[in-house]
Structures are given as structure tokens and as C-alpha cells.
Amino acid sequence: MSQAFGRLTQRDIARLAGVSQTTVSLVLNNRGEAGARIAPETRDRVLQVIRETGYAADPLARRMLQQLNQIIGVFTYEPVFPSTSADFYYPFLHGIEESAEQAGCDLLLFTSAPVRDGQRRIFHENNRLRVADGCILLGRDIPAAELSRLVGEDYPFVCVGRRDDAGGQPVPYVGADYASATAQLAHRAQTLGHRRLAFVGPGTGAESARDRLEGFRRAAGADAPHLSEAAGALEVITAAGVTAVFVEYQNDAVVLAQAAAERGLDIPRDLSVVTLGDQTTPVDHPLDFSGFRIPRQEMGRQAVDLLAQQLHGEQSAAQRLLACTLNDGRTLSAPVR
Known part of the structure; x- marks a missing residue:
């Protein structure tokens, strides 16, 4: 058989x-x-x-396994303990811890990395990467040079979040499919009758930002308005006849909602507002925004699973994109005719 x-x-x-x-x-x-x-x-x-x-x-995989320390490193390019970051990173870390515990591995959080040019760096004179069998990397912006060096040195690692190729080599990651989720929401708005959509947020830089804008463009078209900042965006949006706005950051959605209220506009009757990610920090606003939820805990779990495959010598796909869950909320409805 x-x-x-x-x-x-x-x-x-x-x-x-x-x-x-x-x-x-x-x-x-x-x-x-x-x-x-x-x-x-x-x-x-x-x-x-x-x-x-x-x-x-595989005998080679067994020999590799016997040489491991059963330690998984975790490195974050942004601090994880301040309250502004804790809510965002906690589900990732929870998933990582849960999967590592099931695998019988200890976690080692690398905290000695210095900040250079405003960003932490994993490579420095005292880095202790080799203490761990491999490492999980978290961060919105991860320097391509560091990813390229990790790939070049054949060090086992997995990024939480989609990453572009580094040095011409694919980077292992477990990411969220922001592009598809954003496109689905835009199509939903169009099905409800919205014909003029707009995007608010940088849409550049980190892969996560570019993916959201790409998904929006996929559904709304290349000529749909894109405003990089929420401040002053409402005037441009209303002048352009936009009836549904897609906002990259939750806080920017609150800014827009407050500006709309000051002008006597009702959400969603006069303007639908869709957020492109789940709420991670408390916001002082009663609206239940429509949008999507990021599978952060599952991303953490699967990052450990993907790292385990590397450590066991498995030859398998090194990149995974997980679907986001759409959230109906109360801020997306048919436009007023």
C-alpha cells in the first residue's frame, strides 16, 4: 500500500x-x-x-531533531509590552505559546536588540539567535536586509505577516489575506448600491498596507480616490460623491466618524465607513464598525507549525495566507438614493 x-x-x-x-x-x-x-x-x-x-x-530529519535545544525564539521589531502594542500582539503571542507548548518547546523572547535609526535590529554584536533552534519574527516593517541575511545564512525562521522576497529569495511567512478580504468588502458595498468608493490610509510601505490598497483597487478600480490621511479627508470624499469609505486604521475611522457627526452626517445612512482590520486598542466611539477580523492567534499557531517543518527537514510550501473573517458591523449599508 x-x-x-x-x-x-x-x-x-x-x-x-x-x-x-x-x-x-x-x-x-x-x-x-x-x-x-x-x-x-x-x-x-x-x-x-x-x-x-x-x-x-527521514533519518536525516531524526538526527536533526536530536540536535535541537527545543527552544523557539521570538523577535519583535516593535516593543510588545507597552499598552498601545499589547492588545495588538497578544493574540499572536498567545497562538505562538500555545503551539510551542504542544510541541514541548520553550519560548525565548529576544529583548537585547539595540534601536538603530529608530528601529530595532535582530543582528548586532551580542545577538544570540543561535541559542534558539529557530525564530518567529513579528513586526509591521521588517528590514529587507535582515530578511535577506537570515535567508542567506540558512537560519530557520518564519515571519508573522506576508513578506516580499528578500535578495531574490522567498521569505517564509504566515500572513493574513488582506487583499482578498478588502476586495470582498468593496464588492459587498457595490452590491448594496455604492458606486463611488474611497480609500483612506497610507497604502504604502509595509506589505500589509500595500495588500489592503491592492485589494481595494481590485474591486473599486484604479481611479477610485485614495487619501493618505484622515484629517481633512471628509471634505474631499463628500465633494467627490463618495458614499462608502474604506479606512486602513481604526483610529482614522473614528476621526472620520467624528467629522461626519460634526457636519450632521449619519453613518451609515449618509456615509458608510469600513475598517480594514479588527479593533486592537480601545476607542472612545460607540460605532460597531463593519470590516474584517484578522486571524492573529491562528497566524501565531501556524508560524510555529511552519517553523517545525523547517527544523524537521520537511520540504513544503514556506508561505501561507490565512483568510480574514468578515464582520458585518453597523457602518455599512445601502446608500440613500
């Missing part, structure tokens, strides 16, 4: 058994307490798939 399956990997076994690749690794290696936490029925299902397929673990 094994010949029908060809050369299998742990990822194939995980897919056939309906479990994570980390679970398959734990079953194969019987790693102490972590392995003991696997439900007996789950273990039996994995072992049954292994027997049916004739899977044999």
Missing part, C-alpha cells in the same frame, strides 16, 4: 490523519510530557495512517 502514496512527509501524514504536523512529530518521537498530552484516539489515528501508508521517518 505504501507504494501508492510515493515519498511521504510528516505534513502528508498530518493531512491524512486530520491533525497538525507538530502532533505527528510528537507521536513519532514520544517526547515526554508533551507527547503524553496527545489524546489516545488521536495517537491511534496517526499510527493507523503511518501503518497504512508505510511511512518511514
